Amino acid sequence: MSDSRDLPDFDALPPVEGMPKGCAWGVFDRDGHKDKLGCLNLLTADTVKAAYAEARDGVTISLNASMNLLKVPGGPRAATGHKVLSWAEDVSPSACGHLKVLDDEVSFNTQASSQWDGLCHFAHQGTGLGYNGVRVTKAGLEDPDERGDLPGLEHWHKRGGVVGRGVLLDYLAYTRAKGITYEPFSRYAITIEDLENVAAFQKTDFRKGDILIVRAGVAEALEGLNGEEQLGLMIKGQGGMxxxxxxxxxxxxxxxxHFAAVAGDTFAFEVFPPQKPDGSLGDMGDLVLHSYFLSMFGLNIGELWNLKTLGEHCASTKRYSFLLTSVPLNIPGLVASPPNALALF
Structure with a gap:
């Protein structure tokens, strides 16, 4: 099944043994082949062609934060490193001393700035299984013979990257217009009712295969701060996001x-820390939307996107839909990637 018109609603998804209700494994399988793309299958040729109509003003906006956005010292994810190499000074001075050539080397954690969480990033914690029932392991992603069967981000390139209709729900601008105040660095939950209210306020409609983007103001609050200042915000919010x-x-x-993908400018797209069924607060393993989206739906999550300029342009033009393009790094077995995303108006 691959046509969005055939997709069952949540309550009608066929049960999957050992998994909670709402597991979409097998929904996008085709001709006996196990699907690796999930909801990106909703970006059909007709859906993409319809999205082209959004790009008519000649305006392009980058949705990518600086690769060194996060500078918090001592975090579990390494900061971005950038080394400039001079052929004359660093590569082979004796042989290349006359050459005026520069290279560079970059090292980074794919979660340290704007990113796509791929379908290998977060398993269903109870079973350890990833999207479509595969067991994703470090060894498997590093094994050239095994990783081809896993839903790594390199498979996006086989379908030509991601091109579709992006839709912004600018919650930050909505709250400012309505006199609502909140702290981005706090456990502040944006409800589904909130999202629907923003859509109504913006006069925004949804279509199957849309790429939904939610702006809450987190990434832009980090821009321009050093590591100690960023850490101060997080301490003030007691770890809440x-x-x-x-x-x-x-x-x-x-x-x-039936979105093709979702993204936002927050750390986890969903509120953190998560709330467990008993009402207590959990840890990363208790993230509800990560479990549903990545491991059960096959719905990729974008995080820490740079949405400030996009929000300002949408507000000035009263247009909240656009052509969105995104191409992750083409590395076999890739778990997450900078989105290299553009909004075209």
């Missing part, structure tokens, strides 16, 4: 809208 509510009802809403 604003984001979309993490609940089964929220997961159901997203699936039933």
């Amino acid at each position: 604003a984001g979309v509510e993490g609940s089964e009802d929220a997961a159901k809403w997203f699936w039933n809208k």
